[in-house]
Amino acid sequence: MDYRDAGVDVEAGRAFVDRISTMVKRTYRPEVLGGIGGFSGLFQLPKGYQEPVLVSGTDGVGTKLTLAHRLKCHDTVGIDLVAMCANDVLTCGAEPLFFLDYVATGHLDPAQLAQVVEGIVQGCELAGCALLGGETAEMPGFYQADEYDLAGFAVGIVEKSQILDRSQVQIGDVAIALPSTGVHSNGFSLVRKIIRDRSYAWSDRPDVLGGKTLGEELLTPTQIYVKPVLAALKRGIPIHGMAHITGGGLPENLPRCLQPDQSVDIDLFGWEILPIFHWLAAEGNVQPQAMFHTFNMGVGFVVIVPSDHEESILRFFRDEQGIKASAIGKVVAGDGQLLGIPT
Template sequence: MVNYKEAGVNIEEGYKAVSLMKEYAARTAGSSVLNTLGSFAAMIELPQGYKNPVLVTGTDGVGTKLDIAFRMKKYDTVGIDCVAMCVNDILCHGAKPLFFLDYLACGKLEAEVAASMVKGVSEGCSQCGASLVGGETAEMPGFYRDGEYDIAGFAVGIVDKDEIIDGSSIKEGDALIGIASTGFHSNGYSLIRKVFTDLEEDFQGKSIGEHLLTPTKIYVNTILKLMDKFEIKGMAHITGGGFIENIPRMLPRGVTAVINKSSYPVPDIYQKFTDEGVLEKELYNTFNMGIGFVICVEDSIKEKVIEELILLGERAYNIGCISSGGEGICLK
C-alpha cells in the first residue's frame, strides 16, 4: 500500500515546520492583525488616520541568490531579501508596509531549514514594521531536487491618495540622490555565479560567499522619516535591470535622468566583472552598482536631504539631475 509519505510528502515534518514558523510570525504581529497564523486567511484591520487610504501591493522572489544560500548552508538571510524586494518596491509610491505573506516550495521539506528561511522573513518584516500574517509551504517531490528551496513573497502597504508618489511632478533641474546599497542585494546572481565560482575566496577580510549573502537593505524606515520632512517627487528601487531600467520607471515623459558615474564610490568588488570582460553598460543594466535606492527632489533642498540621510545612518550622494528632452537615462 502506498501512502503520502512514501510518495515523498512528510506531513509530520510539515506540522513541525509550521510550529517553528508560528513563533517567528507572532513576533511581527501588529495591533491591526485580528487572527493568528493557522487560520484559512489573515484578517487585517486598516489603521486609523488615513483620509482616503489606498492599498499598494508588490510581489517578488529572491532568484538564483538561493543557490549561494544552499551552497553555504545559510538560509536566514534570504528571508530578509524576500521581504526587502517587495517592501522597497511599494515604498517607491510612498506606501508604508502593513503586512506580508510568503511562499516556500521545496522537493523534500526539512523543518529547520524552512523555519530558518521564515526566521529571515520575520526579521525583514520587523525591520520595516510589517506583520507576517501567513504563507504557504509546498513540498513537491520530483519537481524540486532534494535540498533546494524557492521563496517568494507578497507585500501590502498603505498610503493616502493625496500623498501617492508617482513622479508626475519631476521636471528639469531636479536633483537625483542615491542611497548606498549593502551589496548586490538580490539581482544579477546568474551572472555573479559565473564570475565568482569559489565561495571560500577571501575578499577584504570575508569570504566571497559571505559577501554574496549580505541581505538586501530595507529602506522603509529611512524613507518614511524623510517623507515627513521633505517633498520627494519620485523614487526608484534599483533591482533587476540596474540603473538603466529602474531609474526611468519613476520619470514622466519628456525628461531624462543624467547620472554622473563618478559622483559616488563604486564598490571594489565590481572590478572583478570588468576583469572578466563584462562591459560597463551591462554592469549598469544588471546591478545596483553600489546604489540601492534613488530619490528625486527639488535641487534647492538636495543638500539638506543628503544631510538628513546621513543623520539617519545612510551613505547618500548627489548622483545626477533631470534634464529636459529625450526619455530614459544618460550615464556620463
C-alpha cells in the first residue's frame, strides 16, 4: 500500500500549490518576505508606527458552504472567509496586513479548490492584505469526497494610541450603518431549514428577488468594509467605535463596542431591510425578535461617530465611497440592551 491507496493524492496537492501560486502573488504587499513553499510566511512590519500593536482574528464560513457544494459554485465563499476575519480586525481601527487560510477536504480536487482560493485572493485584494500562506488538508473518510471546509486567520496593525476600545464612545454619539449585501455568512442553518421545510429549490426565483435565484441571492459574498473605513480614519474623520454585524445580529454585536452603561436607541426606519429578509421571515414564519437576533437585517457594519459630524460623515461614505450609509440610532444611557429592537 501507499498513501494514494489510503485516499490521499500527494501529487494532486503539489499540482494544486503550483496552480494557485500566481494568483496568490497578486495579493502581496511590499512587506511580504519570501514566497509560497516554506513552512511559514514572513511579513515585515510596516514603517511609521511608534507603538505598533498587532491585532488578530479568526473565523470560518459556516454552513453557507453547504450551498456552495450543492450549486457547485466555489468562487465566492473565499471572499466570505476573508471578510469575516478582516472586518473583525477592522473594528478596533486596525489595518489588515496578512491572511492565512485552512482548507480541509475529503478528496483534493485542484480545479474546485483553485476556485476557492481565487475567492480568497479576491477577498484579500478587497481588504488590502496579503495572502501570506495556508494549509490544505486531504482527509478521506472524515469529509465527503466532494466537500471541503474553510477557516481563516487575519493579522492587522494599529497604533497603540489609536486603538478603539469602547472608551471613546459617548452618550449622544450617532450610530451610522453601512449596508450589507444580504445574508452574508450567518444564519444559514435557519435559511436551509426554511428552504427545506417549504420545499423550495435553490434555483427558484421569488418575485421579491428581482429575477435572482435563491442560490444567487444567498451566495452573494459578505461585504468587506476595510478600505472605505480606513479611508475615513486616514482622513481624520472621528470614529469612536465600530461593530461588525455577524451572528447574533445587531442586538449581540453592536453592544460590543459600547461602554457598560450605554445603549443605542435604534430607529427601525433608519435603513432598508433587504427583500431577502422579508422573504425569509414570511416563508419561515420567523418572528421579528428571532430575525434580528439571527440575521444582520441589512446592516453589515456600524460606526459610532460624534453627533456634530453626522452629516459630513454620511456624505463621505455616500459621495466619496459609494456606500449608502444611514444614521440608525443614538447612544443613550443604558445597560447594553438595544432600544427599539423587537425583544
